[in-house]
Amino acid sequence: MPIPRHVHLGLDLSDTGARAAAWRDHGSQAQRLFDLDKLTEHVAVAERGALDFVVFDESFALHPSRNTTLQGRLDPALVAARLAPRTARIGLVAQLDAGLTEPDHVAQAVATIDRASGGRAAWQVGGGALDGRVVDAVEHTWDAPVVADMPRPVDRRNARFVDVDGVHFAAPQPQRASRSPQGRPPVVVRLDTAPGSGADARDVDVAGRAADVVRLRVDDRAVAAELRAQVRAAAVRHGRDPDSVRVLVDAFLLLGPDAASAQARLDLLAEVGDVRPAAGSLVALGTAVDVASLVTEWFALEAADGFTFRPASVHTDLPGLVDAVVPRLRGAGVFRDRYPRTATLRGTLGLARPPRRTGGRPVAAGAAAGGRVASGAGRAAAAR
DSSP states (O other): OOOOOOOEEEEETTTTSTTGGGSTTTTTOOTTTOOOHHHHHHHHHHHHTOOOOEEETOOOOEEEEESSSEEEOOOHOOOOOOOOGGGGEEEEEEEOTTTSOHHHHHHHHHHHHHHHSSSSSEEEEOSSOOHHHHHEEEEEHHHSSSETTBSSSOTTTTTOBBEESSSSOOEEOOOEEEEOOSSSSOOEEEEETTTTTTTTTHHHHHHHHOOOOOEEEEHHHHHHHHHHHHHHHHHTTTTOOGGGOOEEEEEEEEEEEEEEEEHHHHHHHHTTTGGGGGGTTTTEEEOHHHHHHHHHHHHHHTSOOOOOOEETTTTTTHHHHIIIIHHHHHTTTOOOSSSSSSSSHHHHTTOOOOOOOOOOOOOOHHHHHOOOOOGGGGGGGBBO
């Protein structure tokens, strides 16, 4: 029987506590901005609502103001890895830039999160411009036989290993590592749009070829529907099932007991210059009924397969999303009552586990990243 089509909901916590006036939020605890327990509490709320995933991108800042000592930024991969044993079902999406970090190192980092979480990791492609070769390099590394402490694909027929136990150091022969639980963790790609011009055609093509989840930053329903159709058409051109790609719209979430109260909150944020996360994004503004109606309408008209919410106030709008918006979506029959039986993020997203690709020659990670040569003591363990 065909699987019912349900909306997918994600949560972007990259700017948690990073707004200049975040300390004014009800329930804000500025002294706990670096506290992993506090972040775990936020993710637990999202998991209680059976949201698909939570995102941490490379702008995961704690506070941008120059007039405070609470400045800093956390590494998305490390945050996701720390949250893996503290969560049970929600997906953990970390943005890493393979243009600045070797693609095989990116692949190893995401695979580590996937193993630690039991198959709930995803990679959000970082960097200013999409590069299909970089994505290919990361995915080939996930598929290729790998050896512990050697992230690059290895041809075992031609490789020899140093096995030394000396006075000054020990270099045991590396052991082969298993494929990560999802095989290839889902790849998340963001498509930004310029007013009146849509998204770059090349980026749309890369998204259709390589992405499992596409995040659209768009505030117009018709434009969103057109971009979704373009991504699906690109997937078909590359021999993929268009239903294997989930297209989600980014939405800045701001709830209130009534429309006037929600608008007043938005006006106040605009007055203090504190609506940076909303720039260019859809603003989901109003009551829980209003936001649920927006989600249902865009979903029914195939403008989106779901939404990635960025709450204006994580202390107010995240509980409002889980406790007020989600129940209305369930009542409308467009969101699941619980996580599916499968424990992986691919299962939650309704995506099949990809088979290991055995044909073709893997793209060299260094070449894909512009010809850089990675260094490291681990490379020395590989014999000539």
